[in-house]
Amino acid sequence: MTDISTGAARSLPQRARKSRFSAKAVLPYIFILPPVMYLAVFMFWPLARQIYLSFTKTRLINPSRSQFIGLDNYDRLLASPDFYSALHITVVYSVMAVVLGVALGTIAALALNRPFPGRTIVRAVLLFGWAVPNVAASLVWLWIFNERSGVLNRIVTGLGLDSVPWLTTTHMALPSVLLVTVWQVAPFVMLVMLAALQSVPEEVREAARIDNADKLNIFRAVTLPHVMPTLQLVSLLVAVWSIRRFDIIYLLTGGGPIGSTSTLIVKLRQTAFENHDLGLASAYGVIGLILALSVATIHALFNRHRAKRSMQ
Amino acid sequence: MKKQFLLSAALVALALPAQAEDKVKLVISNSQWLDALRGEQLWAVVKAYEKVAPNVVLEQEAIPSKDYADRIMTEFGAGQGPDLAIMQEGVFYALADAGMLVDLADVTEGVALNDTIDNAIVDDVTLGVPWQRAVYAMIYNKELVDQAGASVPTDVEGLIASAKQVQEKTGAIGFTARHQINDFSGWSMDFQNWAYGYGVHWVDDEGELTINTPEAAAAIAAFKEVYDSGIIPIGDDMPTQRTRFKEKQVGFSMDNSGGTLNIASGGAMQSANVMASPLPFPNPAAHQQMFISISANSDHPEEAAAFLKWLISPEGQALMRDASGPDALATDVPVTEEFATVNPWAQTFADLAKSSRSTLIPGHEVETNQIMRPVMQAVEDVLIRGTAPADALAVAQGKIDSMF
Numbered sequence: 001m002t003d004i005s006t007g008a009a010r011s012l013p014q015r016a017r018k019s020r021f022s023a024k025a026v027l028p029y030i031f032i033l034p035p036v037m038y039l040a041v042f043m044f045w046p047l048a049r050q051i052y053l054s055f056t057k058t059r060l061i062n063p064s065r066s067q068f069i070g071l072d073n074y075d076r077l078l079a080s081p082d083f084y085s086a087l088h089i090t091v092v093y094s095v096m097a098v099v100l101g102v103a104l105g106t107i108a109a110l111a112l113n114r115p116f117p118g119r120t121i122v123r124a125v126l127l128f129g130w131a132v133p134n135v136a137a138s139l140v141w142l143w144i145f146n147e148r149s150g151v152l153n154r155i156v157t158g159l160g161l162d163s164v165p166w167l168t169t170t171h172m173a174l175p176s177v178l179l180v181t182v183w184q185v186a187p188f189v190m191l192v193m194l195a196a197l198q199s200v201p202e203e204v205r206e207a208a209r210i211d212n213a214d215k216l217n218i219f220r221a222v223t224l225p226h227v228m229p230t231l232q233l234v235s236l237l238v239a240v241w242s243i244r245r246f247d248i249i250y251l252l253t254g255g256g257p258i259g260s261t262s263t264l265i266v267k268l269r270q271t272a273f274e275n276h277d278l279g280l281a282s283a284y285g286v287i288g289l290i291l292a293l294s295v296a297t298i299h300a301l302f303n304r305h306r307a308k309r310s311m312q
Numbered sequence: 313m314k315k316q317f318l319l320s321a322a323l324v325a326l327a328l329p330a331q332a333e334d335k336v337k338l339v340i341s342n343s344q345w346l347d348a349l350r351g352e353q354l355w356a357v358v359k360a361y362e363k364v365a366p367n368v369v370l371e372q373e374a375i376p377s378k379d380y381a382d383r384i385m386t387e388f389g390a391g392q393g394p395d396l397a398i399m400q401e402g403v404f405y406a407l408a409d410a411g412m413l414v415d416l417a418d419v420t421e422g423v424a425l426n427d428t429i430d431n432a433i434v435d436d437v438t439l440g441v442p443w444q445r446a447v448y449a450m451i452y453n454k455e456l457v458d459q460a461g462a463s464v465p466t467d468v469e470g471l472i473a474s475a476k477q478v479q480e481k482t483g484a485i486g487f488t489a490r491h492q493i494n495d496f497s498g499w500s501m502d503f504q505n506w507a508y509g510y511g512v513h514w515v516d517d518e519g520e521l522t523i524n525t526p527e528a529a530a531a532i533a534a535f536k537e538v539y540d541s542g543i544i545p546i547g548d549d550m551p552t553q554r555t556r557f558k559e560k561q562v563g564f565s566m567d568n569s570g571g572t573l574n575i576a577s578g579g580a581m582q583s584a585n586v587m588a589s590p591l592p593f594p595n596p597a598a599h600q601q602m603f604i605s606i607s608a609n610s611d612h613p614e615e616a617a618a619f620l621k622w623l624i625s626p627e628g629q630a631l632m633r634d635a636s637g638p639d640a641l642a643t644d645v646p647v648t649e650e651f652a653t654v655n656p657w658a659q660t661f662a663d664l665a666k667s668s669r670s671t672l673i674p675g676h677e678v679e680t681n682q683i684m685r686p687v688m689q690a691v692e693d694v695l696i697r698g699t700a701p702a703d704a705l706a707v708a709q710g711k712i713d714s715m716f
Contacts, residue, residue, distance in 0.1 A: 059389075059410065060385050060386065060389055061385045061388055061389040061406060061407060061409075061410040061412060062389065062410045062411075063389050063390075142549075145547065146547045146548065147545070147546045147547035148485075148545045148546065148547060148548065149545075150547070165546065165547075166547075167492075167494075167547065168492065168546055168547060168696070169696055170696060170697070250494070251494070252494065253493070253494050254492070254493050254494025254495070254496055255493065255494075256492070256493030256494060256689075256692060257492075257493060257692050257696050258689055258692045258693050258696060258697065259689065270685070273381065273382040273385070274496075274681045274682060274685065275681070275682045276385065276406060
């Protein structure tokens with residue numbers, strides 16, 4: 001009898017502990033459920049659907065009547081010179097956007113990291129490009145680039161030079177699109193890099209100064225290693241955004257002239273909405289996805305390499 | 313008393329939604345709803361039907377013309393979209409091909425429609441009713457042309473000479489026309505005027521796609537001659553070109569009747585100062601045909617059909633005429649004398665409508681956009697790189713052959 005009652009007394013708190021433990025265990029899952037649901041509905045499902053569509057013959061206006069065709073869309077893609085041209089332009093555009101955007105943004109951040117009168121105003125002005133929506137910015141730049149009455153050509157002709165066909169020649173269109181891209185991207189890079197620069201401990205810099213290190217050496221040995229992870233992350237972001245950027249390119253040039261600014265995403269749009277070929281358009285999308293994942297993988301490998309070195 | 317008031321208020325509140333539910337809502341999509349003046353006028357025509365059928369409420373779905381094809385096809389493909397869609401011929405054929413449009417035989421039966429209905433009959437089934445047909449012509453600012461002492465051109469050399477004269481004597485822009493690939497849809501339709509003007513058909517007698525022809529090369533060469541002559545404001549998009557014309561800054565332009573009506577209405581330009589003449593090409597030009605069709609996804613196809621029946625009735629067509637300028641309609645309703653007097657350019661468009669051709673390639677209506685992409689790239693190649701037209705067209709022919 002006594003045993004039984006003791007056993008019951010022992011099991012009650014145990015049960016309570018167990019139920020508390022269960023609630024504790026379940027709670028995090030409840031918290032992450034909404035974002036998981038969001039990602040599942042708005043990212044993973046469309047992504048899985050896109051990958052599936054790339055193996056089908058699907059018309060835009062009859063997506064339910066699709067037909068599985070295996071790798072045919074990829075065969076068509078790899079046999080098309082337009083695809084290689086679009087891939088080449090995407091890579092050139094993305095690399096240049098990263099190099100120029102990150103370099104300019106970092107230089108601006110370094111300049112703004114030291115105190116000078118009016119720094120807050122300059123910072124706010126420099127952020128303007130990032131704050132303006134892409135579509136509005138593109139439409140404004142369309143006017144700036146206008147061959148006849150655009151501001152840029154007013155300046156160029158004012159200097160006694162011939163007006164420049166910014167968007168209407170193959171050799172100028174991509175640089176012009178890049179100019180707008182960098183104008184949009186650099187302020188974001190600047191903002192992120194500025195935050196990273198401000199987190200560099202002043203005492204480490206001070207120590208380097210005491211050791212007679214000059215400014216270049218302080219930057220190379222102290223500042224750069226400290227901000228390197230941020231620099232890599234921001235480069236990754238700019239690269240992925242550039243691979244999938246559509247609005248600026250489409251509004252400025254529509255992929256022209258003669259396909260000179262036709263990136264994978266512009267070709268995707270053209271294939272899906274002009275040719276109504278959702279299957280082939282999805283194959284373009286999958287290639288873009290692979291490209292973006294490759295960049296992310298390179299970033300991850302860099303990170304691992306850095307982590308290993310710091311462990312040693 | 314208070315109780316009675318509350319009771320009646322509750323009854324009214326219950327009755328209101330019931331009344332609204334009794335009415336059938338028909339959604340009509342159109343890019344023209346967004347046009348500054350014309351949009352309001354056309355919507356007023358459509359809304360007049362609510363007086364004829366009090367059980368119907370009409371609601372508009374306004375989509376910018378640049379996005380119209382993408383949006384409407386995506387909506388239809390998803391099993392949604394408006395009850396009635398007003399669309400360009402290209403979109404109409406794509407939807408017809410996908411079996412997304414309702415047979416309108418009952419609507420058009422016994423109605424004396426003109427030949428604008430021809431292209432709405434696909435495989436002997438009437439899938440649309442003509443909304444408007446906008447024909448292309450050369451329009452010019454009479455005041456500027458007179459001031460420059462220039463003549464109205466009848467060929468490309470004359471156009472370049474007259475436009476240069478206007479430029480030199482008045483400082484205005486000589487000539488405007490679409491010329492950029494970022495406006496592919498509009499430019500490819502406009503370019504058909506040059507192609508048709510030089511006798512291009514894009515298909516041979518057997519219906520085979522023949523892109524690389526001497527006629528097409530001549531059309532591209534003519535376009536390049538104009539492009540290189542310095543009379544076009546390179547880089548200006550179509551809305552800017554139209555605004556410039558409206559602001560009296562342009563001598564000559566190539567535009568359709570709808571665009572011209574917009575230019576001549578509600579701006580600095582007096583309609584009496586706008587004149588029109590045939591395009592300066594040896595052969596007749598193109599037109600943009602718009603149809604209105606009932607979606608197969610509509611929950612109210614009968615009410616939508618009744619609306620269309622009214623639209624092509626004498627009453628509906630008379631109202632459409634008032635809002636459509638000189639555009640050809642589903643039935644032969646002449647422009648009023650008053651309209652013709654105020655708008656001297658209108659008659660030229662009405663005359664040109666008799667011989668104009670569709671911008672779609674016969675037998676390849678659904679694929680016209682797909683075919684025109686390499687063609688327009690060939691035009692760009694000639695304009696920008698100076699490639700010989702025949703060589704650029706040979707590349708386009710190769711691409712098209714590999715596609716079909």
